[in-house]
Amino acid sequence: MAGNSQRKGAIRKSSKGNPTAGSGGRVRRGLEGKGPTPKAKDRPYHAAHKAAKRAEKDQARRPKRRTSSDAEWVAGRNSVVEALREGVPVTALYVGEGAERDGRMREAFQLAADRGIKLLEVSRSELDRMTGGAVHQGLAARIPAYEYAHADDLLDAAAVNAEKPLIVALDQVTDPRNLGAVIRSAAGFGAHGVLIPERRAAGMTAAAWKTSAGAAARIPVAQTVNLVRQLKAYQEAGCMVVGLAADGDVSLPDLDLADGPLVVVVGSEGNGLSRLVSETCDQLVSIPMANQLESLNAGVAASVALYAIAEARR
Template identity: 40%
Template sequence: MRASKPTPAGPQEEPSPPEVEQKAEGQGNDLIFGRQAVLAVLEAQKTLNRIWVLPSLRYNPKFHRLLEEAKHRGAVIDEVSPQRLNQITEGSKHQGIAAQGTPYDYLDLEELANQALANTPAPVLVALDGVQDPHNLGAIARTVEALGGQGVIIPQRRAVGVTSAVIKVAAGALSSLPVARVVNLNQALETLKKRGFWIYGADQRGQQPLHRSQLDGPVVLVVGAEGEGISLLTQQHCDVLVSIPLVGKTESLNASVAAGMALYEIFRQRWQKTLTVFRS
């Protein structure tokens, strides 16, 4: 039973020129690039199909052993020039290394809930409603993992999935933070209610200030897309709509900023009630 809380609101084509073929090698695949992002995937022993690395980084003490282990797991290691790596990553800031990963392995909702509740009696999940910007998803995932949250829930439609851009922004967080992708977000919220979670929607139209809300127990924080916010239908599936008080002329916050502020308040309340040891 969920505890009682306040009622809420034809012919054969000619071969392509070599330079075109080279540029296309990394296209159509989910690329992970940047030292921190690739390092996190290597340390988590995730399956990779191929890794492109500059010779200067290939034998770097931080990467050498992990690259050898990835090779033993089946990854092809290619030492390439900076120009070649620029082609593969289409000019992105690769920092000397890129990897081709396998498709992201999403959890189903039930598995995520089981895992979260087994980890702690008061887990924190974040559900995203219509967030389409990969930078927002990556930044939110990074914050959830950094503060000690148990996972993220995203819908299959009209929302960004876990892509290489998301993994890059998350800076390694998605190597340990699970993500569930659901067909119907509202049904997912109702399922989580039955598992004992309270659903808090972060929306500027909410009548209850975030800092005056009781945010203990199993919590799902729902965050909407920047500008649109949480859809009216999804609002109806929230137990409480909470708002972040704004006193300046800015009327709204970026989705990842709002999520970060709300998550900090959730965990701040928990830290006050428990002896929490922080990393120095």
């Protein structure tokens, strides 16, 4: 019947799944937009975002700088005076109660005062405990834990000065005095740092500091968990790796790699270079000697090689 709104199908009901149809709501929401366009690095499929993610992973893989496990002690009047004279980074001087004030003690006090090092008086028993029972003669100096550089920092040091890298790496050198001597030579002949293994090698102890004659404060020393792997990383970065060996294929004066990016590997006096390190080197270099039975310790060998390289680079 016409006009009968009660008959079935006379009224068109809206769909439950589309409540905004006919109201314009959907169109309005589409026109509102989604806010400002995200930065390129925040868009998952943008190249800048992927590059940022790669950089984060690289940074996470790069280990933090390591420090030696604990502070060290220099015990004894002569040793303390020598450490202060050589610029070892002493943080405090400890004097035993009732210790006799002789000339060495007074010199230690004066050197400490000149460098602003605090002076503390403790009981004899406390000084025994702190120095682990060493013969301290009533005087000891505290040296802070050494902060090692990262191996890549040595390349960065060369890049900052727009210079070709020159790095000294030590293999199986366990005498801290040899380490100190190498550091001193490296600083004197323009090297950008010294690389040492984390295990089975000398570290930056008080003896190494003292032998370096203060050079350890001017040149970075880096530690690596795996020396062979790090040498290969240096090779990938464009450095040639040469090892000092008595039976080397090339004599040091004939080394034609000296003026390029270079890593010089020095082994111990007794064992020389380890097999894997020797196989990793691009070239093995010998130092000419008047007598084949003579040998040089690591500190002297490094000094001779660095001098020759410095001369070739001039």
